[in-house]
Amino acid sequence: MAGHIKQDKKTKKWLFTIEAGKDAKGNRKRRIRKGFKNKTEAKNAMAIAIAEFQKEEVHSEDKQETITVGDFLDYWLKSYAETNTVHNTFKAYERIIRVHLKPALGNIKINELKVRDVQQYYSKKVRTENTVENNEGEGRLSKQTVLHHHRVLNKALNDALDWEFVDKNVAKRAKPPRPDKAKFTTYTPEELNLLLKSASGSVLYFPIITAAAHTGARVGELRALTWGDIDFNNRKIFITKSAYDKKGEGVKIKNAPKNGQNRAISMGKRLVELFQRHKDNYEKKKALLGPTFNPNDLVFYNTKGNYLDVRDLARAYKRAVKEVHLSDSRFHDLRHSHATILLQQNVHPKVVSERLGHTKVSITLDLYSHVNPLLQDSAAKAFDDAF
Structure with missing residues (x-):
């Protein structure tokens, strides 16, 4: 599914087009909305429309009961993060999801995700003084890094709640680690x-x-x-x-x-x-x-x-x-x-x-x-x- 934004040369208004491939009969699945005052307004409306479009597809294919956390996070990246964040932020979100969140939580059905699952994830990820790095040199993560993971997951699940994929955001009730004070060098x-x-x-x-x-x-x-x-x-x-x-x-x-x-x-x-x-x-x-x-x-x-x-x-x-x-x-x-x-x-x-x-x-x-x-x-x- 892809979305495109452009300005109408005649009206000077902005519009977006969503392309979602073809249906079973070979007809193109497309949605167009016009009349936005500026590019930002069109971009935000497109993100919501993509979410609604994909939500409808999930319902139509009777997948609501089987969609996993990993499936939703991939969809959230495309429908929200890719169009609403700067490149570096999007890449950071994508890496957190691909490297950390999906391997640990991705196979759980999104409507079966529990607070304890999220809390356990934070506990396993946080680096401690006694942490021993593995053969690839990868130990656990700092508290600040895991807090970033929490913010990404919390934002994604908030959107899942708004888009009616879930009835509650379980990340809100989990307790992310409290980061240590930042360490840096200062000179006189x-x-x-x-x-x-x-x-x-x-x-x-x-x-x-x-x-x-x-x-x-x-x-x-x-x-x-x-x-x-x-x-x-x-x-x-x-x-x-x-x-x-x-x-x-x-x-x-x-x-x-x-x-x-x-x-x-x-x-x-x-x-x-x-x-x-x-x-x-x-x-x-x-x-x-x-x-x-x-x-x-x-x-x-x-x-x-x-x-x-x-x-x-x-x-x-x-x-x-x-x-x-x-x-x-x-x-x-x-x-x-x-x-x-x-x-x-x-x-x-x-x-x-x-x-x-x-x-x-x-x-x-x-x-x-x-x-x-x-x-x-x-x-x-x-x-x-x-x-």
Whole structure:
């Protein structure tokens, strides 16, 4: 079963077509709905229509009593996830279902799935300190990973409930594992200076490493940054999109950051000066190599003027860390260092949250709870100073 969305050239309205092969008489099974105001409205309506279409087929073939969890999850991927999530999210869902959920729960009839089945699945999957890896190097999974499995299963079974495949969502009553606190490495301002000095030897990667340290932006947001996103007069960086890699198709751009909300990040004097020097160098190179160089007007680009490769960036970052004998860290940890330093400097958590692009300030406070003792000491001293 396949669905297609397009815009009517005459009416400018959007429509979808669902093709479901042929019936027993050889007639095409097709449904068309028109008159949607935008593509998103048409996409959402198509997902519901596909679900209803397949539900009808299940009823017509009297399969309701035999459809398994695995059958439904496959159908859910096609009818919902494939058309309503970005590529990387869909691939993550597909892998969780194919590698984990289907082998463990797939053969159970969906209307016979019990809370205890789901709970047992979580218990078996969670890695413990005494877990021994098998011959293929595959041990049990982290609590955070199993929580992701729960979210996928819970969403799928919620849709199964809405589409009347089941009478209740048993995943809602199961208790997924509570993840341990995220572990990451943060650097002091002195250590960051050492790292940036080490990275300065790389003309290609120094600018993006410095920008990450000074803004806390995600790697996908930085890879997608164009010169039009930099406002030198007002010292702002506008985060409006994110780059990701799609297998077989190269780099794709999602026209929104991770949380779907655009944001502006104020730049300090040092970062503004870096960007000005970097742009001067870029314009000289562009004049020398011609208009075909860096056609996307990227701020950070490789030697051919294309998107930076995340693996090459990670290797360059690791080299810079190792050269100055700092504790091992990932490129993403620059984001954590940025937030930690700001909080230690008594910058309001709401401001830090906005710079990072968190949807709620509570996420920031929970993630960087290791800073709280220092903030408590500062608060006590501030109260004393008031007297």
